[in-house]
Amino acid sequence: MPVPQSSRRIAVVLFNLGGPDSPEAVRPFLFNLFNDPSIIRVPNPMRFLLASFISGRRAKAAKAIYAELGGKSPLLENTEAQAAALEAALKGLWAGEGMEAKVFIAMRYWHPMSAETAARVKEYAPDLVVLLPLYPQFSTTTTASSARVWDEAAKVVGLTAPTRLVCCYPTQPGFIDASAAVIRPLYEKARNHGKPRVLFSAHGLPEKVVKAGDPYQWQCERTAESIAAALCIEDLDWVNCYQSRVGPMKWIGPSTDEEIRRAGQDGVPILVVPMAFVSEHSETLVEIEIEYRHLAKEVGVPWFGRVPTVGVEPAFIEGLAKLVRQSVATPKAVCAQNGGQICPAGFSGCPQQAK
Structure with a gap:
């Protein structure tokens, strides 16, 4: 459904995981x-x-x-900073066009959750709602889950404004350029200790979820390839790996801890890049920074670096703003920078293929 010509108010809802506040x-x-x-x-x-x-x-x-983080997750504060930066970027992007945008946050597992945020969005009375996940790569366990709960919450509060979902942006230029920008200075430091190996680490998934048609692993691989290319480093040593495994099921691999052990055997310095996380939280500040750093020292890695998330890097925020503007301008769902489906056939979990 096209946005009516009289439209002026756009509500952007950032989806994120959420974290305990005490x-x-x-x-x-x-x-x-x-x-x-x-x-x-x-x-x-x-x-x-x-x-x-x-x-x-x-x-x-x-x-x-x-x-280790002061008793609570820093995710909400980090997401609020991203929301403020995006709102400012949209204001600049739409300057003189009579468009108004307000950015809201809907966390999946802790406050503010969709039920609270949907009520606030309804009060704002937007002409269009753009759902923008802070998960660059689509998964049925993240974006699809958040979108489902949002739809339920919107119905409960009577929010009837047209709604569009930006389902994924694993190779969006702003995201990729911002990722490369935060890697480069640490890569130069790592070179003082040998030829660095870059570990592009994403949150893992049980293998059965991917085999059921979830495109997450495929999209993570595209993200890693794109960042590696954007770095423009000749003969770059890099690998795509996965962290945060829990439970007895078989998970997709290779695992990040396995790759750290391999780096120790090879005697190479490493940089761990949290390519599926755009906001700092326990997986980056504890699992990578503390636990993986300790493991690296234990297995003889000569130098360890944790690359920060893209956070409020200008290129990343500008990329999000372009995705919002693109979503407003077209009646189609937006996948990455091209506005259409990016997953190849065979991924039943992809919302573009599930229709």
Whole structure:
């Protein structure tokens, strides 16, 4: 549905994971995570019982992780900074065109969640809602889950404005250029210790999810290839790997910890690039910075560097602003920079192929 010519108000909703805002919030946050049917793919009441059991069992270890961050996740503050930067960028992009944009945040597993945000968006009375995930690569476990819950929340509050989803942007030029920009200075430092190896690390998924048609791994591979090319470093040594494995199931690989061990055997310095995370949180500030750094030292890696997320890097924010503008200008769903489907045939989890 095209935006009416009289339209002036655009509501942009940033999707993100969310994180506990206090030690007391850790267990309910974990329960919300594991009670998601996109994560634990069994029917209720079994899923509810499993979520209760897993969240209780993992709460103590998770609290220890968040204790390293002052007792809470920094994700909301980081996302708020991105929202403010995007709102300013859209104001500049639409200067003189009579367009107004307000950026909202909808977290999946902790506040502000979709039910709260949908009510605020309805009060804003937009002519169009653009759903913009802070997950560059599409997965049924992230973007699809967030979009499903948003649709449910919008119906509950009576939000009827036309809505468009930017489903993914794994090779969007602004995202890729921003990623390359934050890598380069650390790569130069690493060169003082030998020829560096770049580990493009993404959050992992159970292998069965990918085999069921989820395009996440394919898109992660495209992201890694694109950043490697953008670095313009001759004979760059790089690998795409995955972190944060939990549970007994087989996960996609290679795993980041395996690659760190291999780097230790090879005696090469490494840079870990969190290419599927655009905001700092426990997976970057604890798992990579503390746990992987310790592992690297233990296995003899001569130099370890954690590359920061793109955060509010100007190129990344400008790229998001272009995606929003493109989404407003076309009635089609936006996939990456070309506005159309980017996944090859065979990915049933891709929303463009599921129609």
